[in-house]
Amino acid sequence: MVRAMVADEPPPVVLFDGVCGLCNAAVQFIVRHDPLGRFHFAPLQSELARRILIRHGRNPGDLDTMYLVIGADTPHERLLAKSDGLLAVLHGLGGRWRLLSLARFLPRALRDRGYDRLARNRYRWFGRAEQCTVPGPDIRARFVDRASETAKRGEIGVP
Numbered sequence: 001m002v003r004a005m006v007a008d009e010p011p012p013v014v015l016f017d018g019v020c021g022l023c024n025a026a027v028q029f030i031v032r033h034d035p036l037g038r039f040h041f042a043p044l045q046s047e048l049a050r051r052i053l054i055r056h057g058r059n060p061g062d063l064d065t066m067y068l069v070i071g072a073d074t075p076h077e078r079l080l081a082k083s084d085g086l087l088a089v090l091h092g093l094g095g096r097w098r099l100l101s102l103a104r105f106l107p108r109a110l111r112d113r114g115y116d117r118l119a120r121n122r123y124r125w126f127g128r129a130e131q132c133t134v135p136g137p138d139i140r141a142r143f144v145d146r147a148s149e150t151a152k153r154g155e156i157g158v159p
Contacts, residue, residue, distance in 0.1 A: 011040045015067040018043030021126035033093045040142045064119040083111035
């Protein structure tokens, strides 16, 4: 699950399909239930997501999975996919949402089968935008593009 944040460790980043109606609603849900701003966000269509997915041997063109990145661009970076990522986010939100994370005790194959069915039908059921939604000014700071942050500081990210 999402461990307590450590100083100098980047916040967990939710990678989501930026044109998916369900995915954008999920981001809004997380923002509403995460008043401390622990979770940050990046669309799967971003350069940050592409770099992370390639590092983990994932296809950056596959938009059917939400990911949670823990320790992004650090040597301890972890990538949680599908139901594992979703349940880790719910656990990290705390309160009553943490109870839903108990579903992690169900077999992953069963959880991911349900996740995959929803992912296959998400555009039909929840709609699709022509382009990634631009976040409002109140949450824009929680949308990350570590490529530009790293370049501004003159640092080199984890290859």
